[in-house]
Amino acid sequence: MDLNYFRQKLEEERARLENQLKSIGRIHPGTPGDWEPQKPEFNAQTSDENEMADVFEEFQTDASIEVALETQLNEVKAALKRLDEGTFGTCIEDGKPIEPERLEANPAAARCVEHTAQ
Ligand SMILES: [Zn+2]
Structure with missing residues (x-):
């Protein structure tokens, strides 16, 4: 197996996910490596109720995208760690290829087909 090939693919995927996360979120101030969605910005003095509802809705959407991206990013990071540890390409449940x-x-797949819950 060409590990460098997969490392490159994973590094690219990590950069892509981090860029997407940067556009909708920011690194959690208390826990580096963790992300949180940007807080909505609006002026409570001038915003009417509809405007505030729109902003809130947008924030909710960003928050769910953020969670999905962060999950993917963590999977990619875990795969890179397995590359370093020499266990990349084997199922984390049974160690089979x-x-x-x-x-x-x-490339971030951590389990064989048999152990992938669908
Ligand atoms: Zn398995």
């Missing part, structure tokens, strides 16, 4: 076509489609 993960199907190559599966890794090709998703």
Whole structure:
């Protein structure tokens, strides 16, 4: 298996996810490495109720995207860690090799098909 190939793919994916996270969130001040969605900005003096509802709705959407991106980012980071530890490409449940076509489609895959809960 060409580990450098997967490392490169994972590094690219990490950069892509971090850029997306930066556009909608910021690094949690208390816990570096954790992200949180940007707080909505609006002026309570001049915003009417509808405006505030819109801003809040947008914040909710950003928050759910943020959570999904962060989950993906954590999976990519975990895969990079497995690369460093020499366990990349094996199922974290049973240690069996993960199907190559599966890794090709998703280099961050941590489980073989059998152990992937759908
Ligand atoms: Zn397995």
